Amino acid sequence: xxMITLDEVASLLQENDDFKLLTHIYxxxxxxxxxxxxxxxxxxxxxxxxxxVNGPVPSKFRYLTKNYRDQEFEPRYIVSVDVAAMTxxxxxxxxxxxxxxxxxxHHRTNSVAADHVYVDSSAAAACxxxxxxxxxxxxxxxxxxxxxxxxxxxxxxxxxxxxxxxPRTHEIAAKIIPFCDWREINYINFVVKxxxxxxxxxxxxxxxxxxxxxxxxxxxxxxxxxxxxxxGDDEMEGLANIPxxxxxxxxxxxxxxxxxxxxxxxxxxxxxxxxxxxxKQFGGGGHPGAAGCSIEGDLGTAKKLLIDAAEAFx
Amino acid sequence: xxMITLDEVASLLQENDDFKLLTHIYxxxxxxxxxxxxxxxxxxxxxxxxxxVNGPVPSKFRYLTKNYRDQEFEPRYIVSVDVAAMTxxxxxxxxxxxxxxxxxxHHRTNSVAADHVYVDSSAAAACxxxxxxxxxxxxxxxxxxxxxxxxxxxxxxxxxxxxxxxPRTHEIAAKIIPFCDWREINYINFVVKxxxxxxxxxxxxxxxxxxxxxxxxxxxxxxxxxxxxxxGDDEMEGLANIPxxxxxxxxxxxxxxxxxxxxxxxxxxxxxxxxxxxxKQFGGGGHPGAAGCSIEGDLGTAKKLLIDAAEAFx
Numbered sequence: 144x145x146m147i148t149l150d151e152v153a154s155l156l157q158e159n160d161d162f163k164l165l166t167h168i169y170x171x172x173x174x175x176x177x178x179x180x181x182x183x184x185x186x187x188x189x190x191x192x193x194x195x196v197n198g199p200v201p202s203k204f205r206y207l208t209k210n211y212r213d214q215e216f217e218p219r220y221i222v223s224v225d226v227a228a229m230t231x232x233x234x235x236x237x238x239x240x241x242x243x244x245x246x247x248x249h250h251r252t253n254s255v256a257a258d259h260v261y262v263d264s265s266a267a268a269a270c271x272x273x274x275x276x277x278x279x280x281x282x283x284x285x286x287x288x289x290x291x292x293x294x295x296x297x298x299x300x301x302x303x304x305x306x307x308x309x310p311r312t313h314e315i316a317a318k319i320i321p322f323c324d325w326r327e328i329n330y331i332n333f334v335v336k337x338x339x340x341x342x343x344x345x346x347x348x349x350x351x352x353x354x355x356x357x358x359x360x361x362x363x364x365x366x367x368x369x370x371x372x373x374x375g376d377d378e379m380e381g382l383a384n385i386p387x388x389x390x391x392x393x394x395x396x397x398x399x400x401x402x403x404x405x406x407x408x409x410x411x412x413x414x415x416x417x418x419x420x421x422x423k424q425f426g427g428g429g430h431p432g433a434a435g436c437s438i439e440g441d442l443g444t445a446k447k448l449l450i451d452a453a454e455a456f457x
Numbered sequence: 458x459x460m461i462t463l464d465e466v467a468s469l470l471q472e473n474d475d476f477k478l479l480t481h482i483y484x485x486x487x488x489x490x491x492x493x494x495x496x497x498x499x500x501x502x503x504x505x506x507x508x509x510v511n512g513p514v515p516s517k518f519r520y521l522t523k524n525y526r527d528q529e530f531e532p533r534y535i536v537s538v539d540v541a542a543m544t545x546x547x548x549x550x551x552x553x554x555x556x557x558x559x560x561x562x563h564h565r566t567n568s569v570a571a572d573h574v575y576v577d578s579s580a581a582a583a584c585x586x587x588x589x590x591x592x593x594x595x596x597x598x599x600x601x602x603x604x605x606x607x608x609x610x611x612x613x614x615x616x617x618x619x620x621x622x623x624p625r626t627h628e629i630a631a632k633i634i635p636f637c638d639w640r641e642i643n644y645i646n647f648v649v650k651x652x653x654x655x656x657x658x659x660x661x662x663x664x665x666x667x668x669x670x671x672x673x674x675x676x677x678x679x680x681x682x683x684x685x686x687x688x689g690d691d692e693m694e695g696l697a698n699i700p701x702x703x704x705x706x707x708x709x710x711x712x713x714x715x716x717x718x719x720x721x722x723x724x725x726x727x728x729x730x731x732x733x734x735x736x737k738q739f740g741g742g743g744h745p746g747a748a749g750c751s752i753e754g755d756l757g758t759a760k761k762l763l764i765d766a767a768e769a770f771x
Contacts, residue, residue, distance in 0.1 A: 303627075314628070336703060338704065345659055
């Protein structure tokens, strides 16, 4: 395994062919947008490239594959995009893959076992790197490439609102928005909500409790709540941001019950409170402002663990 | 009255002194951010400049005036910033003002009676023009100037999400964010909500009704609801965006009861449905995607008027 420079990444892409691009489980806008943009770019260079997604592409991101069809070939060069760890590569994605040749990512904690690794942790999204590569490879932007990159850059920054946004993020947006239907992409990702999602947001507010003198807000969803509303995974997205929105709250904790007696915990914090450090206590990790972990047990026990930890932490 | 070029605006600012900068009633991020940024810039050029605000600066925008104190002088050059019409200039702002020398705005419908008028309707915010002027006048960016411009540009575009965003908007953001505390500005304007606001958002969902086969959603707030929650004007902001968020809705109508038996109506529409045209029927106006009007009468009557008009319009 070797950490390489962006120039070397560009050279490896130029020298190789028959690409299989790997995305992470629970695919989001950055892994999908980045992988499809890179596939379209490589195809424009006359190469063959397919994207491997764990399960179907989530319906909201179908627009990324409007002009995409799998090509027929035996993969010879494997690239992971926006994948932080081997455990995030689903079985179906890894089918027939012996080793990963190249890893392109932006997670500081990246631990993917690849021959060559490029991690730019200053990038708000892996798509920032994909954009740089598209430029370096001399590929002309089109709707597919720009749309993929815009999807990753915008979704990973909450539409240029999160603290990970940088001048480069805006510079990229300035250059790509003339080439894609970013208004429609924004509508899909940041405006429209299903009625089930709206009901889920309302229900989650009913569960909100405050601790540590109002600095910590905790909310939860259960499988029963999800079933009652007919809420799928799409409806559960973005809920982690709700508790930290409340005035005075510096740490927002969202508990989501999953199958098998496990709660998936998402933590969002204000500057100066390290969410990753907090989640490490429970075997999790992430970024300083946004991190996660899993806790086994029933709702009451898991919640008490989190509240005690939060009161000690704040 | 004469329409002038941006170069002429820059010259007028350079040639004159003792500026009074006028902001519009119900001051928002663009009028305040633009006027204070311009005042700080003019002061950096050795000139005297004050900002006139109708009433106190809303508490959420206090950060704009951290380093601002009114200067003592008799105003000799009057400039309006982001003001679309004379009726939007409050009495206190117009105190001692005989005529407006210069109008800087971005509203296509601008009708301000000023000696010189500059309207760039391609600008998402008046602050885009202020940024251009700061550059042309050779003023070095600092936290006050950049913070004001960022405030206008980000609030008028819903943090670079609304359809009025352009490549230039992002270019400006890329250049100014290194100079200001944009993360804190985003937190204040796009993240944090008071508990009263959260309750108001929930209550408004309870009023939501659908018409025109689900294409039109209508919601309302009453003075009684506001009083019950202790919600001030800050809590009422952004509510107009709620109905259009619902999947399938192409026209979202928000009715807000004001003192004196009047409802203030806000209309938000998807591409292809002209909100300004719709509001014109009731003597209002605005932009194609966001417009408003006022209707006198009780809730039931006003609502029926709107629903009938919406069903005919869609």
